[in-house]
Amino acid sequence: xxxxxxxxxxxxxxxxxxxxxxxxxxxxxxxxxxxxxxxxxxxxxxxxxxxxxxxxxxxxxxxxxxxxxxxxxxxxxxxxxxxxxxxxxxxxxxxxxxxxxxxxxxxxxxxxxxxxxxxxxxxxxxxxxxxxxxxxxxxxxxxxxxxxxxxxxxxxxxxxxxxxxxxxxxxxxxxxxxxxxxxxxxxxxxxxxxxxxxxxxxxxxxxxxxx
Amino acid sequence: xxxxxxxxxxxxxxxxxxxxxxxxxxxxxxxxxxxxxxxxxxxxxxxxxxxxxxxxxxxxxxxxxxxxxxxxxxxxxxxxxxxxxxxxxxxxxxxxxxxxxxxxxxxxxxxxxxxxxxxxxxxxxxxxxxxxxxxxxxxxxxxxxxxxxxxxxxxxxxxxxxxxxxxxxxxxxxxxxxxxxxxxxxxxxxxxxxx
Numbered sequence: 001x002x003x004x005x006x007x008x009x010x011x012x013x014x015x016x017x018x019x020x021x022x023x024x025x026x027x028x029x030x031x032x033x034x035x036x037x038x039x040x041x042x043x044x045x046x047x048x049x050x051x052x053x054x055x056x057x058x059x060x061x062x063x064x065x066x067x068x069x070x071x072x073x074x075x076x077x078x079x080x081x082x083x084x085x086x087x088x089x090x091x092x093x094x095x096x097x098x099x100x101x102x103x104x105x106x107x108x109x110x111x112x113x114x115x116x117x118x119x120x121x122x123x124x125x126x127x128x129x130x131x132x133x134x135x136x137x138x139x140x141x142x143x144x145x146x147x148x149x150x151x152x153x154x155x156x157x158x159x160x161x162x163x164x165x166x167x168x169x170x171x172x173x174x175x176x177x178x179x180x181x182x183x184x185x186x187x188x189x190x191x192x193x194x195x196x197x198x199x200x201x202x203x204x205x206x207x208x209x210x211x
Numbered sequence: 212x213x214x215x216x217x218x219x220x221x222x223x224x225x226x227x228x229x230x231x232x233x234x235x236x237x238x239x240x241x242x243x244x245x246x247x248x249x250x251x252x253x254x255x256x257x258x259x260x261x262x263x264x265x266x267x268x269x270x271x272x273x274x275x276x277x278x279x280x281x282x283x284x285x286x287x288x289x290x291x292x293x294x295x296x297x298x299x300x301x302x303x304x305x306x307x308x309x310x311x312x313x314x315x316x317x318x319x320x321x322x323x324x325x326x327x328x329x330x331x332x333x334x335x336x337x338x339x340x341x342x343x344x345x346x347x348x349x350x351x352x353x354x355x356x357x358x359x360x361x362x363x364x365x366x367x368x369x370x371x372x373x374x375x376x377x378x379x380x381x382x383x384x385x386x387x388x389x390x391x392x393x394x395x396x397x398x399x400x401x402x403x404x405x406x
Binding site: 046048101103104173186187192193194 | 269270271272274275277278279282284401405
């Protein structure tokens, strides 16, 4: 089962499938396209695909400047290591898409509000936009956001907690996060009480972790 | 999904007819068949074939439209009630009833979350693999809380049947000896982790 989702499936073939589906559904409607193509093809064609440059234009919910702040926060929360981090797999673009389609105005406003607050504190403290200050200063600011410090309120911390939840969810449900940073197996099979950690070297990702 | 019926019309005579193919109906049919009764099962929902009618099976999250979540518009239109169920997700939503196609009303001042799964297998397709026994507190809950009538049977009537079913299904757990959560017939424990 796992083999059918090898990385090559996200390459050009899939792009043409997405384009094909988009056109087909424009012509016959989504419900009819679903009947013609079957569920799996549709879900793959519609699933959010990481873009290389979501921070360079407006998203569905966020303006371009907010997308840039979001990208930098993603990079701070899950940085690049031997595997790509949250910003590299376009978690910011995913969050914009996911909040737009799957959340209400309250949650959307939570994220908009914390992005605005981070922007304001950055200007006050460093005299520059968050995305313009260096990474060490960004990290200091986000760490202060986590503790009762000047400028940030309890509501800010709650908003940031929600945003971090979205970043973690977005990253660990992405193909890189789930199958490279973690180990992914669609059907894990039996239980083994003891496995030397070094024989795997990373944690397992499973569907249930995402709820 | 498969709209075919297994039997269109038949003049066969059956010894037993089981109405509904969910967990309870499935068990009833199994018992009848094993005892040699010629058994007919009736199900109003559609046929679900293993593997081919499980579009959410084995699909990794990054291939799901919203990574296991379901979008607002679809929830609002088709699953206003069904979305309350813990088992509702992108990978299971097709096994829930469509609230738009099957509307219902409740008396003013009352509410009822009617989670529906009309299909071969019923809600067993949505079962998340936890199996607890009801206790005497549950069977007597109505009179204990001062509402209505108790069940006509008590825990001790059902206990041997719980055992009968559990030995076939295979239930994991540890004996806790709690009156509010009677112990099941448990499988041997999993192996321990090395210290």
